[in-house]
Amino acid sequence: MNKIVRVFTSESAVNPLVAIVLGLLFGALVMLAGGYNPIAAYGSLFSRILGSPYDIGESIRAITPLILTGLSVAFAFRTGLFNIGAEGQFVMGMTGATFIGVKIHGLPWIIHAPLAVIVGALIGGLWGAIAGYLKAKRGVNEVITTIMLNWISLFLSNYIVNTFLLEPKQQRSYMIQDSASLSIGWLSDAMNHARLHWGTLIAILAAVVFYLILWKTKQGYELRAVGHNIDAAKYAGMNVNKNIIKAMFISGVFAGLAGVFEVLGVFHYQVVAAGTPGYGFDGIAVSLLGANNPIGVVLGAVLFGGLSYGSAGMSFGADVPPEIIRIVIGSVIFFVATQGIVKWVLIPFYGKRKKERAS
Template sequence: MNAKERNTDVFFLPLIAIVLGLALGAVIMLLGGYDPIAAYRALLNKAFGSMYNFGETIRQITPLILTGLAVAFAFRTGLFNIGAEGQFLVGSLASLYVGVEWTFLPTVLHAAAAVAAGALAGAFWGALVGYAKAKRGVHEVITSIMLNWIALFFVNYMVKTFFLPAGQQRSVAVAETSYLNIPFVTELFSNARLSFGFVIALLCAVFFHYYLFRTKGGFELRAVGFNRHAAQYAGMNVNGGIVRAMAISGAFAGIAGAVEVLGVFHYQSVLTVSPGYGFQGIAVAMIGGTAAFGTVLGAVLMGILTFGAAGMKFGANVPPELVNIVIALIIFFLAASGIIKPVTRWFRARKQRKEAA
């Protein structure tokens, strides 16, 4: 298979998996006595039926882009970052601290500092995983999963100890100077919780692609991921590359946590369970083929499905849990790509026959 055919598969495999997942989900709805057309129509109406819902859909997409980029970046460098959830949480805590305490900064600088704090906290949490892998040989999946739980309890402890008013379940609010919300955009989308975080997420996707494929550092990280022994033989710093890759990956997830605190809630809740954005990021990265642009599209799909699920319940009386089945089916078809690769080969052979004729 040449490079052009591989690129074609990268585009068509996720597309076919999405179509098959939606189609099989429709069959399951029919078997359950539900109208799939009404269900999908209600889902889309919930996601795009008003300016408020449209803004909330974008708000749902934003953290999924960032956590998806976190997972995809690590995967591109030969690593599995299952710790985006923990990196998301520590990023939210760091941005909360700066948003509450650094009130001496003017508006734009305060927001930028709070986002940077989230990125640095997430990078530090990711670098811990990279260091354990590089220096001690501990597999990153084990370390990152363990650090997810540590992050959850650590963030809860810090919020309860330093930021929680008596008798409340959420912290004091960050200062308005740290908000990522833009007033005229908020008014345009009927007070939806849409913020500048969406632009930040898109800029992170641009950075992802540019750094990996247009810089020497990105080339070294990809080389380490492809074959660390060959990279070491070529004189590259393999251990340093592992730590750097996990730090950048964690920074994306940390920014996601900062965006949620500064642009959506303006406080940090005491959590009994993790919010789940880090784990959803794994699915987003898979759907997007671990590419920057593909991850953005995967987040768009996931955001529409998850936010629109409520519309299926109230608009078509379809249990919103069926959306999770559809998402699982899409991931299944992606993971079992051998099932759908014959379809892409058939389309390719058909195109070649037409060109030959």
């Protein structure tokens, strides 16, 4: 019991919690400065998130893609890479799943839905592997290539939808076949038609897979070794180039899955978009909040997704502009990133605890 208490009162556990509290307090100060009531605003925020079965279900729906894009960015970070391209990998995964969901007919659900998931995930992975290949073989910085690939993915996906999948007189694809849908009908009905789907369960399993790959396999050890020190990895006989490509491929698979489930589980079609959805960029913030740890990423996604979904409640319930919630989220990220400020706030607490131990 004492060991469990020490874990939850350690600096590594307390600091992020304090960062979240400081972010919420800073957001409250911004609201006060703007003439808004922070108590009413936060009350409306949490009422929006937990106020009804529908809101709970929609909050879970909003959290799901952030878990996967957060895992995508975190996996790359853990292997010494900076994947800014989760957004493009998300879009390509979505496009691959849409193509399979729309174009293939006559398959049973047990084959059609998994096929769409696998194809979308692989396309997302291959999109990430392009940046990995350019990094490994040509020395091109992955930050540059992934940013460029984000735009290429947007225009390529629009071309594919326009050319092969477009429903006449619409700016979207045909609806996917029912046999490719990952919606959970009975659970959705029970929660007032919230758009719940099997992707949420798979996102949690993906966090487990993340952990198993990196910390329980030889391949994961090599990926982490290359990320820590390329020269030492080469000296140990590891194939550095192969591991860079592999790391970006796996990272892309996670982001591709996020796009897959948005199509197969939420919208059931793909639009001709003027811009990317933003989940990949939000995944960077989620990864930072979670300290690139799979459990931390899940919790960071819960915070980020919950606040994002609940921001509408602040607008309707307390007349607070939804942009305020972005200030709150940005403040939380700021305090997480600047651990020195958090530790300074906690100096009295930790100093008192050290004195108690000494006595």
